[in-house]
Amino acid sequence: MFNNQSKNYLNQELSEQDLINIITEEVENILNKDLQPENTGLQFPKIPLGISNRHIHLTAGTFHTLFGEQTEFESLRPLYQPGEFASKHTLTIVGPKLRSIPNVRILGPLRNYDQVEVSLTDAIFLGINPPVVNSGSLDNAAPLTLAGPNSSVYLDKCAIVASRHIHMTNKDAERFGLKNGDYCKVRIGGEKSTIFENVLIRTNDSWKTQIHLDTDDANAANVRSESYVEFIGKM
Numbered sequence: 001m002f003n004n005q006s007k008n009y010l011n012q013e014l015s016e017q018d019l020i021n022i023i024t025e026e027v028e029n030i031l032n033k034d035l036q037p038e039n040t041g042l043q044f045p046k047i048p049l050g051i052s053n054r055h056i057h058l059t060a061g062t063f064h065t066l067f068g069e070q071t072e073f074e075s076l077r078p079l080y081q082p083g084e085f086a087s088k089h090t091l092t093i094v095g096p097k098l099r100s101i102p103n104v105r106i107l108g109p110l111r112n113y114d115q116v117e118v119s120l121t122d123a124i125f126l127g128i129n130p131p132v133v134n135s136g137s138l139d140n141a142a143p144l145t146l147a148g149p150n151s152s153v154y155l156d157k158c159a160i161v162a163s164r165h166i167h168m169t170n171k172d173a174e175r176f177g178l179k180n181g182d183y184c185k186v187r188i189g190g191e192k193s194t195i196f197e198n199v200l201i202r203t204n205d206s207w208k209t210q211i212h213l214d215t216d217d218a219n220a221a222n223v224r225s226e227s228y229v230e231f232i233g234k235m
């Protein structure tokens with residue numbers, strides 16, 4: 001299990017911080033290896049893919065209105081991005097034609113705005129016309145009713161289709177020659193190979209580099225989660 005280099009580490013007097021630094025560096029090397037085209041046989045660098053199914057972000061206030069003051073907001077499982085999680089709680093979302101989609105999961109942690117991210121297929125089914133925007137841009141968002149076990153809430157501006165985006169650390173962005181707010185092109189190979197344009201770069205050093213596509217985009221390219229895209233370049 002240990003290679004020679006690891007054995008050498010064990011012969012030295014190392015502080016806990018030294019060990020943390022060594023492990024961090026090793027993990028970064030492994031992760032970065034995947035992002036280098038020469039290590040993959042592909043023409044372009046790889047970026048891990050996450051597919052976002054429809055989901056909800058809520059404020060603590062709206063959560064307690066829908067679920068009752070006594071209900072605690074609880075995690076079901078962690079997501080790929082550090083600190084983010086799928087909660088145990090789901091809601092039914094209802095559009096103006098009274099068509100509804102049940103079991104839409106609330107993601108944590110709770111935020112300072114209420115937002116429902118849907119696919120265009122969902123939007124057509126629900127009878128709403130949400131804008132394609134970055135998460136948190138709710139000025140032109142579409143209305144929906146959220147139905148919970150304690151009560152329901154009509155939200156005038158909550159539904160959006162999230163822009164295609166890549167979460168990146170600033171270090172990774174720099175390596176790709178990118179900065180926060182840039183747009184890029186990515187490719188997905190295979191039977192339904194597809195190039196996606198207008199992919200927004202969002203940077204934050206607490207994130208792990210990963211592209212987020214919604215289910216419509218993922219299905220168009222016939223790709224599943226735990227796959228990757230190829231980074232073609234800046235637009």
Ligand SMILES: [Zn+2]
Pocket residue numbers: 165167212
């Ligand atoms: Zn995202």
